[in-house]
């Protein structure tokens with residue numbers, strides 16, 4: 001988020017903001033641009049993407065800024081399905097700290113995990129990948145991202161602050177977030193032992209920038225094409241080189257870049273598109289990444305207009321988007337909810353930062369529902385895609401102490 005304001009008050013540190021987080025009431029966001037704690041709710045904006053959400057938010061923020069009657073910023077999350085309501089709020093107060101949350105951020109102990117239940121079962125996921133490969137061969141579908149869920153149950157209620165602290169790793173420059181959701185939005189309504197009473201909280205550490213806007217400068221960094229990391233540094237480097245040289249992963253990546261460039265061009269006066277992807281490391285997975293940089297053509301364009309134009313990118317949906325959506329509906333047994341949506345903030349100037357909501361889970365009492373997906377293209381291997389989703393799930397699992 002934007003740097004802290006000049007003023008008399010002591011600037012809090014990012015760790016202070018985490019210590020002050022009330023997970024069921026506040027939103028926390030931490031990226032290289034800074035850390036922000038959005039305290040309480042002055043106004044809830046739970047509209048779906050499909051109404052003119054960017055226009056409604058921009059009008060509201062401009063009015064608030066003009067009347068100086070509160071914080072002119074909106075923070076929160078948007079779901080994968082564009083017809084479902086967002087979890088966006090205009091907070092009562094916005095507290096800001098420079099820099100990202102560090103690993104020293106205070107946190108409690110990791111929970112004791114007592115059960116893990118994949119949905120679908122791993123064999124069924126492999127079968128879904130095979131079915132997706134058949135669909136790729138039969139029609140105009142070129143790519144589909146198939147996700148699977150993992151329901152983790154702990155012995156006691158999961159401490160959201162401790163989970164956020166564990167995700168703020170020194171070896172990861174992901175955007176870390178915690179967003180309270182409406183009571184019925186988690187998808188986890190019961191555990192093996194009974195009904196869950198606590199409202200859900202979306203928590204994660206996304207490596208993928210959907211889009212940011214800073215004084216007219218547009219930045220998007222799509223990720224697609226992945227390989228699991230190895231503990232041995234030589235093997236790890238060899239896997240990264242193999243990913244960069246992999247024809248299947250380069251094709252999977254190119255489909256995302258092409259779709260994003262198509263979506264961004266109408267909004268941009270110029271857009272720089274590198275010819276080849278680069279490597280990005282997360283703690284558990286290597287990715288192919290492309291940095292798209294441009295300038296907006298119209299000064300009234302906001303970061304939310306750009307996010308709306310891009311979502312869902314083929315890094316979480318597929319291409320063409322209609323057949324990909326149909327394949328997801330047919331093959332994924334668990335609704336995605338807020339997974340694979342967007343999470344971030346926007347202010348009255350239109351500036352903002354939106355991450356793709358991946359490497360995340362929904363915490364509800366003792367239960368956490370994790371999701372991870374993998375892009376399926378011609379040449380994908382069911383075992384490798386299962387391993388890739390396992391490595392993606394490992395980030396949250398290890399933060400949970402599983």
Ligand SMILES: C=C(O[C@H]1C=CC=C(C(=O)O)[C@@H]1O)C(=O)O
Pocket residue numbers: 145147208223224225226287314315316358359371372373374375392
């Ligand atoms: C859909 C996910 O990752 C996306 C982002 C990076 C690489 C991806 C891939 O290689 O399939 C996915 O497109 C996820 O983490 O759940």
